[in-house]
Amino acid sequence: ETALTLAADKGHDRIVELLLKSGASVNGALDNGFRVTPLLAAAKSGWNNVLELLITAGASVDVADKQGATALMYAVRTGRTELLELVLRANPKVDASDKSGETALMWAAKDRHKDCV
Template identity: 45%
Template sequence: TALMLAAQNGHKEVVELLIEEGADVNAKNNNGWTALMLAAQNGHKEAAGLLIEEGADVNAKNNNGWTALMLAAWNGHKEVVELLIENGADVNAKDKDGWTALMIAAQNGHKEVVELLIEEGADVNAKDVYGLTALMLASQNVNKEVVELLIEKGAKVNAQTYTGKTALMYASENGHKEVVKLLLERGADVDAKNKDGWTALGLASQNGHKEIVKLLKSYGAKR
């Protein structure tokens, strides 16, 4: 709709005009997106604020179960995240795969958004349908500062997915030495095994990460 296009591009005056002329603020496109989602994804705080004032549903979900909050978190738009939470956005809403806004922000390395979401009550140990946590996603994507922050805020270092994988395994497998070191310092179980019997050491070896193999061995990893 015209309203969606105006919101997507942050044209506040046009958004205002269209609403005055009777545009439906909660209309959805074929993918289930609303004007508010488009404004949030693109970081247009003023347009988003106006849509909310005019009755836009802050917790509406698109066809994948994503909310405006998740979309703002994906792109690290902290001010929009703040605005949405102030107006009742559910910080622990989940998409179809069980992802929360916190997981999304953690995966993408948006530290300030991660911090804000936790302050506002986001569950730091929430799991998706596979048992993945925000800590695992940050470890997998080499966001060391986010990993540190999540642990400080109570993330379980030794949480496992439903196939038994830990944050340490993800970091070891992907060659993220700094993250591996940090996780070990914070009490990661070096001998944990996944359902196939693999340890972090095995995964690091399989992927040729020599420095990580040395590091894991220095923490007592045997196989």
């Protein structure tokens, strides 16, 4: 769902809520060749409030984009532990790897986010 993904990417929590109430698919991917879901967009952009709304609405935390990156990986990349904790509470596959074979732990180490290790 393009509108939901774009709202999630920009952190527009009220719009996200309205779209979800209107029946937008919480796991619908933006059709731009990258397979970005609303949850991936929110995690990558660092929007805690939107991430929590989407997880509560049933967004899959294990869906990966075209490069194999998951919400857990993007949360780690931000270096923000509160974002990481939100994703971890949804029980993601912590050992999932991207297309390069790297896990979220490897992303954290590479980006020197010691609080996320």
